[in-house]
Structure formats: structure tokens, C-alpha cells
Amino acid sequence: MTAEQPRFSVLLPVYAGDDPQFLERAFRSVTVEQTLHPAEVVVVRDGPVGAPLAAALAGLPALAASTDVEVRVLELAENVGLARALERGLAACTHDVVARMDADDVSLPERFARQLALVGEGYDLVGTAIQEFADEDAPGIVRVPPLTSADVDRASRFVSPFNHPSVVYRASVVGRAGGYEHLPLMEDYWLFVRMLATGARACNLPEPLVLYRVGAGAYARRGGLRLLRSELRLQWLMRRSGWTTWAQLLRNVVVRGGYRLVPESLRRVAYRRLIVRRGTDTGTGSDTSTGAGSAA
CATH class of the missing domain: 1.10.287 (Helix Hairpins)
Known part of the structure; x- marks a missing residue:
């Protein structure tokens, strides 16, 4: 890890509806498969889960045993929803730079190396394009977000300018904006707007560095x-x-x-x-x- 690329955490929320196999695949993609490893992964278990998912959570440290990545599981007694779970997770992260990940997506190996290079240049919020998939062998359409700071600012008046599972941000800048606020299915968009409004320097990479799983209920x-x-x-x-x-x-x-x-x-x-x-x-x-x- 170069001096320009700070140590960073990965924040990964999990709840009872997640698939254990998808979780393990997502976890491997942000640890052993990355060319630039995070210092830690903070997994937030949002409320009780079934036995198969609990077993998958317990086995995550073993999946990263070949790396120096620390794995911590923050267990919430009750399901509090995504925004509150992410707030708890951010508070538990050791490092100011935090990468988001969802429990059913896949990060490509160069994701963190590409994003952390921009964070090292002074960006506070860096996202990427994402590619939809139901099967990794048959990827679907690519969602390309606005790329430059000016385009991000302009687009944010009408659409969310970031693909939430792809972002890396500074927790201090998230906190300065007031953090995640409970707004079902819109908490990320509202956070990004407030980050931009408080002066966050932001951009997106055009490459689809996250594979975004699309299930039957997506629409x-x-x-x-x-x-x-x-x-x-x-x-x-x-x-x-x-x-x-x-x-x-x-x-x-x-x-x-x-x-x-x-x-x-x-x-x-x-x-x-x-x-x-x-x-x-x-x-x-x-x-x-x-x-x-x-x-x-």
C-alpha cells in the first residue's frame, strides 16, 4: 500500500433475507481477490438471522485467513434497517476511509486499487459504474453514473449520482453531512446530496468495478x-x-x-x-x- 493510499475499512451490512452463499462470494471479492486489501471488514448483522446465514458469518474470518485483513462482526439484537445499521457500522470502523459493499454483489479485483488512488488524490467520495448480473458467467447491462464533479453535482438534482454498493468515502465527511438518515430505500441518495452540499469532492470511475446482483424482485x-x-x-x-x-x-x-x-x-x-x-x-x-x- 502506497503512502497516497490510506488504510481503509470495508462496511458490509447483512440481514436475515441475505443468501449465505452470496455473502461468502461478496466477502471473498473484497478480501482475498482484491489486488489492494482492506485493513478490516466490518460486517453488521442487522438483527437475528437463520442458522445457515449465522454459520456463514462465523466462517468469514477463515475465508480471509490467507490475508492480514481483520474481520469483525457487529451483531445488532434487532433489525433496525439499512440506514441505522450503516451508522452503527461506520461508528465501529477503525479507519476514516470506508468502502461500501453489499452482501449479494461482487467487487472486481482492481476496485479498491482504482478508488483508493483517487482518495489519495483528495477525493472524499468515489464511486464506479456497476454491471448487473444474475449469473456471473452472463453479465448484463452496465449502469454508468456521472463521472466528473460537475456532472455529479448537476445530475444529483434529478437522480442519485452514485451506485451505492460501489462507493468509497471518508467517514468524517459522512459525519459532517449528518450521516445516514432513516429514509427507506432512499437513505443513500439523501446522504450523497448532503455530502455534496457540505463540500465533498466527488467523482465516479467509468469502469464497472462492481457486479450488481439483480434478482426476480428488482423491478x-x-x-x-x-x-x-x-x-x-x-x-x-x-x-x-x-x-x-x-x-x-x-x-x-x-x-x-x-x-x-x-x-x-x-x-x-x-x-x-x-x-x-x-x-x-x-x-x-x-x-x-x-x-x-x-x-x-
Whole structure:
């Protein structure tokens, strides 16, 4: 590890709905398979889990035994939801630089080396493109987020400018922005907006350095009344904070809110067309604020 690349933690939340085999695959991808190893992995068990997942959690240190990566499992007695679980995990991380990881995704071997080089240059928040997959041998479409700081800032008025499972950030800058706040399925977007508003230096890498697992319920999670309520709350928070104008709030409520209410079949078609178009336009962002997380 060079002087420009600080020691860092990986923050990985787990809850009862996660698959033990997917967890083990995700864990290996951020430890033994990385060209640049983290100093530690902090796994947050968000509430009770079943016996198979508990066994997988207990076996994680053995999976990293060939490295000098420290593995710690923070066990929460009750399921508190993704935002609160991540806040607990951040408080437990030893290092200021923290990489996010989800329990069902896969980080490619160069991910941390590429991102930590930019953190060493002074960036506070660095994400990457992601590639959807259901089977690692058959990867799907690539979601390319806005790349430059200016594009990130501009896109954030309409979409989340980062793919949450791909980000590396400084915990001190997260804390300066107020940390994760409970906003079901939108906590990451709201955090990124507040980080940008408080001066975080941010960018994204164009390469898909994280494989993002897409299950059968992916499109259902992007709609429904629960998500619509979070969407409306998010739009009001962004307007109240001064991040968006009234015109932007109205546009977002109509476009983003309407998207949450259309039938799943139409949402699938609209999403695919939008992401494919954005994959060739790196000045726009991808909305990953509805990804999998700890159920509350």
C-alpha cells in the first residue's frame, strides 16, 4: 500500500433475507481477490438471522485467513434497517476511509486499487459504474453514473449520482453531512446530496468495478406506495435544504413519482431503455436508490 493510499475499512451490512452463499462470494471479492486489501471488514448483522446465514458469518474470518485483513462482526439484537445499521457500522470502523459493499454483489479485483488512488488524490467520495448480473458467467447491462464533479453535482438534482454498493468515502465527511438518515430505500441518495452540499469532492470511475446482483424482485422494489412515500419525502427534503428549486421538485415528483406508480411491466421497459441510453452518456446518472438493503 502506497503512502497516497490510506488504510481503509470495508462496511458490509447483512440481514436475515441475505443468501449465505452470496455473502461468502461478496466477502471473498473484497478480501482475498482484491489486488489492494482492506485493513478490516466490518460486517453488521442487522438483527437475528437463520442458522445457515449465522454459520456463514462465523466462517468469514477463515475465508480471509490467507490475508492480514481483520474481520469483525457487529451483531445488532434487532433489525433496525439499512440506514441505522450503516451508522452503527461506520461508528465501529477503525479507519476514516470506508468502502461500501453489499452482501449479494461482487467487487472486481482492481476496485479498491482504482478508488483508493483517487482518495489519495483528495477525493472524499468515489464511486464506479456497476454491471448487473444474475449469473456471473452472463453479465448484463452496465449502469454508468456521472463521472466528473460537475456532472455529479448537476445530475444529483434529478437522480442519485452514485451506485451505492460501489462507493468509497471518508467517514468524517459522512459525519459532517449528518450521516445516514432513516429514509427507506432512499437513505443513500439523501446522504450523497448532503455530502455534496457540505463540500465533498466527488467523482465516479467509468469502469464497472462492481457486479450488481439483480434478482426476480428488482423491478417490484422500484415501485409501490412505500417507495413513493420515501420519494416524496426525499424531494421535500432536497427542496427545503435548497438543493433543488421548486421547478425541479415539481419535475421530480411528476417523473420520479410517476415511475413508482406505473405497473411493474412498464417500469421494467422504461428502466431498461433509460439505463441503456445512459450507458452511452456519462454526463447523466443512474438511480440505484432502490437497491437491496436491510429490511426494517
